[in-house]
Amino acid sequence: MKAIVVTDQAAGMAGMKLAERPKPQATINDVVVQVHASGFTWDELSWPSTWTDRLGRDRTPVIPGQELAGVVTALGYGTTGLSVGQRVFGLTDSYRGGTLAEYVAVEARNLAPLPGDVDFTVGASLAMPGLTAWQGLFEHGHLHAGQSVLVHGAAGAVGSMVTQFAREVGAYVIGTGRVAHRQKVLDFGAQEFVDLENDALEDVGGVDLVFDVFGGDIAKRSVAVIRAGGTLVTIAGPTEARPADGLTIDFVVVSDRAQLTEIIRRVRDGRLRTNIATVATLYDAVAAFNRTERRKGKTIIRVRP
Amino acid sequence: MKAIVVTDQAAGAAGMKLAERPEPQAAINDVVVQVHASGFVPTELAWPPTWTDRLDRDRTPSIPGHELAGVVTALGYGTTGLSIGQRVFGLADWYRDGTLAEYVAVEARNLAPLPGDVDFTVGASLPISGLTAWQGLYQHGYLQAGQSVLAHGAAGAVGTMVTQLAREAGAYVIGTGRAADRQKALNFGAHEFVDLDNDALEDVGGVDLVFDVIGGDIQKRSAGLIRAGGTLVSIVGPTEARPADGLAVDFVVESDRAQLSEIVQRLRDGRLRTNIGNIATLDDAVTALNPTERIKAKRITGKPIIRVRP
Numbered sequence: 001m002k003a004i005v006v007t008d009q010a011a012g013m014a015g016m017k018l019a020e021r022p023k024p025q026a027t028i029n030d031v032v033v034q035v036h037a038s039g040f041t042w043d044e045l046s047w048p049s050t051w052t053d054r055l056g057r058d059r060t061p062v063i064p065g066q067e068l069a070g071v072v073t074a075l076g077y078g079t080t081g082l083s084v085g086q087r088v089f090g091l092t093d094s095y096r097g098g099t100l101a102e103y104v105a106v107e108a109r110n111l112a113p114l115p116g117d118v119d120f121t122v123g124a125s126l127a128m129p130g131l132t133a134w135q136g137l138f139e140h141g142h143l144h145a146g147q148s149v150l151v152h153g154a155a156g157a158v159g160s161m162v163t164q165f166a167r168e169v170g171a172y173v174i175g176t177g178r179v180a181h182r183q184k185v186l187d188f189g190a191q192e193f194v195d196l197e198n199d200a201l202e203d204v205g206g207v208d209l210v211f212d213v214f215g216g217d218i219a220k221r222s223v224a225v226i227r228a229g230g231t232l233v234t235i236a237g238p239t240e241a242r243p244a245d246g247l248t249i250d251f252v253v254v255s256d257r258a259q260l261t262e263i264i265r266r267v268r269d270g271r272l273r274t275n276i277a278t279v280a281t282l283y284d285a286v287a288a289f290n291r292t293e294r295r296k297g298k299t300i301i302r303v304r305p
Numbered sequence: 306m307k308a309i310v311v312t313d314q315a316a317g318a319a320g321m322k323l324a325e326r327p328e329p330q331a332a333i334n335d336v337v338v339q340v341h342a343s344g345f346v347p348t349e350l351a352w353p354p355t356w357t358d359r360l361d362r363d364r365t366p367s368i369p370g371h372e373l374a375g376v377v378t379a380l381g382y383g384t385t386g387l388s389i390g391q392r393v394f395g396l397a398d399w400y401r402d403g404t405l406a407e408y409v410a411v412e413a414r415n416l417a418p419l420p421g422d423v424d425f426t427v428g429a430s431l432p433i434s435g436l437t438a439w440q441g442l443y444q445h446g447y448l449q450a451g452q453s454v455l456a457h458g459a460a461g462a463v464g465t466m467v468t469q470l471a472r473e474a475g476a477y478v479i480g481t482g483r484a485a486d487r488q489k490a491l492n493f494g495a496h497e498f499v500d501l502d503n504d505a506l507e508d509v510g511g512v513d514l515v516f517d518v519i520g521g522d523i524q525k526r527s528a529g530l531i532r533a534g535g536t537l538v539s540i541v542g543p544t545e546a547r548p549a550d551g552l553a554v555d556f557v558v559e560s561d562r563a564q565l566s567e568i569v570q571r572l573r574d575g576r577l578r579t580n581i582g583n584i585a586t587l588d589d590a591v592t593a594l595n596p597t598e599r600i601k602a603k604r605i606t607g608k609p610i611i612r613v614r615p
Binding site: 025027028029030047048049053054055056059077078079080081094095096105109139140237238249250251252254 | 330332333334335353354358359360361364382383384385386399400401410414444445542543554555556557559
């Protein structure tokens with residue numbers, strides 16, 4: 001099968017190559033999915049799990065990509081809950097990856113059915129940002145109606161999901177980003193926008209939850225605006241930043257069939273819009289990922305036209 | 306750390322050795338658990354994932370054992386939902402090093418909190434049998450009150466769980482086994498018992514669900530008893546038999562935190578009893594898990610548990 005492979009961590013995205021690889025086999029409780037659309041996250045090539053397995057052994061040549069939408073073509077030994085021919089979408093194991101390819105083997109529990117009226121491209125764009133937003137707001141941030149949320153990078157793939165979910169539960173949303181993204185952030189439902197380069201973050205006043213995607217100085221300054229009992233949720237790794245009277249939680253997203261199903265239902269209902277910047281074919285994938293200008297939103301590879 | 310390791314598939318359980326192994330590291334979304342009690346399934350050494358990883362690469366020396374109860378000692382990068390010092394129990398990944406060791410690294414989502422009043426030995430005996438029964442009856446068999454269930458091997462680790470959960474759901478339970486298992490099966494709540502050596506399985510009449518743990522001829526004959534719309538659920542691999550007007554589902558158990566919590570809650574309420582056979586220390590594990598003729602003759606039907614920390 002055709003796949004994008006990487007073999008050299010130091011080469012970064014320039015090291016991506018289109019290559020021929022053997023088709024994956026379904027192991028116990030896996031399915032094999034014929035990938036129709038694949039999502040790739042920009043910093044994936046810097047994650048240890050891209051390069052080694054859980055025992056720390058080299059796993060190159062590696063096929064990156066953790067998001068997918070496609071059709072089940074085989075079931076592993078003992079696999080239940082999904083059928084051959086079924087449309088599915090979801091998130092692979094970060095130590096397996098493999099969605100920038102014509103086929104990928106994934107644990108069935110990491111996937112959910114993709115309704116027939118949702119395009120594969122849309123399905124592949126939802127898994128990582130949708131689950132990240134859901135888990136950060138609801139599992140870790142325990143967000144509820146009437147609270148206020150400071151959403152960093154609100155025009156991005158994750159931030160736009162965070163903004164929409166938070167609005168839907170009745171929270172007051174303050175989005176941040178660069179000035180060029182103001183209108184996009186407001187369009188996704190933020191009630192206010194803070195331009196991180198020109199506005200004073202400290203003027204925001206008290207919020208109940210900060211959803212951080214940057215870490216560093218922004219995370220540190222953000223904790224000052226968290227009210228007593230509030231939470232800093234971050235996906236930028238462990239941080240020293242901690243609210244004076246509240247919690248800090250850093251997490252890595254975990255796939256979850258029930259949550260994927262909640263997310264896709266909202267897309268069908270028109271309550272959630274996906275945030276796709278670019279769609280490219282597998283042949284154009286290397287060039288698409290190596291473009292110099294930075295785009296807000298997901299780059300999706302349409303593996304099957 | 307001390308661990309039981311296997312390196313030679315042909316050697317079977319006789320190839321188990323107590324050895325010194327490096328402590329595992331927590332990968333992303335893992336926890337490391339200090340194992341207090343470990344459960345081992347005798348057929349594990351015949352399973353491909355005991356010997357190879359998901360890419361089919363040799364992963365020996367491998368540590369068997371997949372059930373565990375213990376205390377979290379480390380969190381991996383990004384891990385949430387469990388804390389250091391927390392008592393937990395659950396099911397480790399088939400393709401990773403297992404629980405017959407002082408420490409094991411497991412994905413946090415495969416574990417659930419173990420309440421303080423439930424012994425580690427009990428916690429380690431529940432995951433495979435409890436989750437298998439739960440998933441077979443409810444997720445795959447869609448069991449409802451008023452239906453009837455034929456529970457094969459009803460005195461065994463899985464069968465006793467199937468019997469108890471099916472009874473609790475309001476089903477009529479017919480247990481099977483050997484003559485010596487009759488009283489145990491009835492004690493766990495079966496309404497009837499069928500002695501597979503001496504009674505005629507066909508006399509059972511129609512049932513809605515067959516929970517198969519045996520396969521082969523018993524499975525085929527059982528499929529013939531299933532009423533229209535009923536289900537044959539099997540844990541012994543792809544089924545040859547299929548009910549005339551119904552479904553056959555074979556499955557491999559998966560860990561699930563919510564289901565583990567349901568199971569342990571029933572245990573605390575006294576609605577579920579566990580079925581433990583021998584308990585041995587890690588130092589004695591190799592002997593305990595190598596069934597001699599003497600032990601086989603005693604027909605210990607419960608689950609062997611290794612108490613790793615006294």
